[in-house]
Amino acid sequence: MDLALTPEQEMLKTAVRRFVQQEYPKDTLLQMAATGISCPSESWSKLAETGWLGIAIPQEYGGEGGTLTDAAVLFEELGRGPVPGPHISSGLLGGFTVLAGGTQAQKREWLPLIAKGERSLVLAVTEADYGWDARDVRLVATHDGDGYRLNGSKSYVFDGLSATHFLCAVRLDDPPNPPLARGGKGGSVGLVSVPANASGVTVRSLPGFAWNLSEVKLDDVVVDKADLLGESFDSGWDAFQEAAGRTIPVLTAYQVGACQAVYDMSVEYSRTRVQFNMPIGRFQRVQDHVINLVNQLDAARWTAYEALWKLDTDRPAADAIHLAKAVGSEAYYQACNHAHEVHAGVGSMTEYGLTLHTTASRTLYHYLGDPRYHRRLLAEALGL
């Protein structure tokens, strides 16, 4: 047994940490949060130049061919920021979905662009009637000549504003399979790539406590047969499922890095903030908050990395993936709450930086399924 990172991974970790400190300092992150625009940006271009966006994409498709654990090391450091941008939604999930379900031509054409950050292929799955199951996909695709005509909306699309292309989950309106709305079983669910600037596509940012979520409307958007992921309509959803399974533990590593940053901040503050003539860390109530926080952090860390190890070594991992997401999402959410208790007033000030995490933690709680959803899938995976 050896739970240490490899020397190469340690080097990567150091390099990414330095990069994040340099290219994504707090002021930059605050500005991105205020404007909602993180990509395109100078920082994003620099991130793309490093080649890290393609860390887990095979070399034959222009990536670095790293393991999922390699990717996790990278994303843990990005999570410390928290660095925004379509690195998870496109770099990981988009890339893995194409890898799992794309035709050879699509892999050759799309993956190198994703790896270089020249294309942001953002998954658009959920709708106003919110859920991550195939049955929640209602957006209609009808046959139109050789291609398809799309009508409907995608809601709460993570990184929607940064997308150059959406990989939209759509339901085929096949005459033998009338759509759900008309009492039918509904046609099969597939994935279609839609350029963000295609005619009929509008993207609207969702304001408030959400973190980089958008509404994407498709109004009579016509796409080519070549834009359908894979050879047949049915292959899309399975590809998404497989890709989500690989993305989730890396996403939870991002949450681990974020928890780590929130923890570091809280420890530092407990040491330096003085009330009643002593550092507040001396108060057992403050210690409780910090200890709750570190327990969340470590729980997220080890569930994530074991899942990654299982996937990297081709072991059965379904249960570990759901465990990691259920624990990691809850951990980041609660870690931020504990940190707010430690910091009291100061933590609520935008300029301090904690609220960047608080905001991110709420959106990531739900992205790719919330803790309760993954608990149910875990129960299934455990044969209950």
Added chain:
Amino acid sequence: MDFEPTYTEEQEKFRLEVRAWLKDHVPASIVHPADPIDLSYEQYQMRRELGRKLGEKGWLWPTAPVEYGGGGLSLDYSVVIEEEIDNAGMTLPPYYDSGGKLGGASILVWGSEEQKQFFLNKIFRGEVRTWQLLSEPEAGSDLANVKTTAIRDGDDYVINGQKVFVGSGLGCDYMWTITVTDTEAKRHENLGWFMIEADLPGITIQPMDLLISGGESGAGSGVKNVVFFDNVRVPAFNLVGGENEGWKVATTHLELEHGTGGRISRNWLVDRMFDYCKTTQRRGEPLAKDPNVQDRLVDIYIEAEITRLFNLRNYWMRHSGATITYEGPQASYYRKQSGLRQATAILDILGPAALTYDPELGAGEGHVEAYMRSALIALHPGGTTDIQKVIMARRIGIGREVKEKAGALA
């Protein structure tokens, strides 16, 4: 025992009178922004105007003594007013007035007769809006560690220092402020409270940028500020409770702020969530029909009921003259922590619809989104939940050698 207030015929008649009056006097154009930061100047003025009219009738501070501009009403009648105001979607006063509430109550206990005549009349008639200025960079939980000084100079005190996390948007008339009146004296024996006119030379107000400033609707502060005092001359008349007697005054102030006052009000959050879940379809059925959603909705309901009953009990205890010990901080602690648990339940039920005030997708016209932010930030004002626990332990008699008593309330 009777949990339901029983109303006499006179009270019911009075209710109709209040209801009819409110119908005539609450402007139809009054709005309740989800985040009080969005309260406009015009809307604020509308609320102030309503406050003055309520003040004229003695309904702004119904139980406050008539000789100081209050309503002099018994609890039975003030309950009726509060219920009707609540039904009209508002609070008393219908705008943020933390210093009026807490400063007013403190002056009632510790002010001189002249001070009561002068300040309370303005407050209870709704002529002024007052902020409370306690916190400083080095004095949050440790309030006694304030550094702002008030030094006697002839007939005035000269005030220097900085307050943080105070006030609201759209300004105020008075600042209810704790200072150091003797820089040499021991902790707790060096403090003094002032009612400071807000437009005196040397006062600068700088808004802070927070995740949210807490509070709901038009009565929330909307904005918190840093207030700087640079050689501000305040007449000695405005010192309340005496030089170096400030800690005594603070115990009254804090007692109320820690929730001992109690209150009776509906829980808008429960109403809103139930409404939304009954009328929003998910997968072809109302959300409220999903057993998982029901579990979480009931969690929200249970939290709200316990909070409501703690507040109801405190209200009753205060007005029936019962001896209050740990109950004030308990209500505050419970309300804050359960508020955060309710926010988590909402996130579980609604998903990201809870996180946006987008007009199409946001739940509850943006009120839910604002609540998701304020449930977290509301943990801190008026003493953190940790501090509420510290006080509870002392009052229960396990925190210190001597069991601590609650602060004096009028």
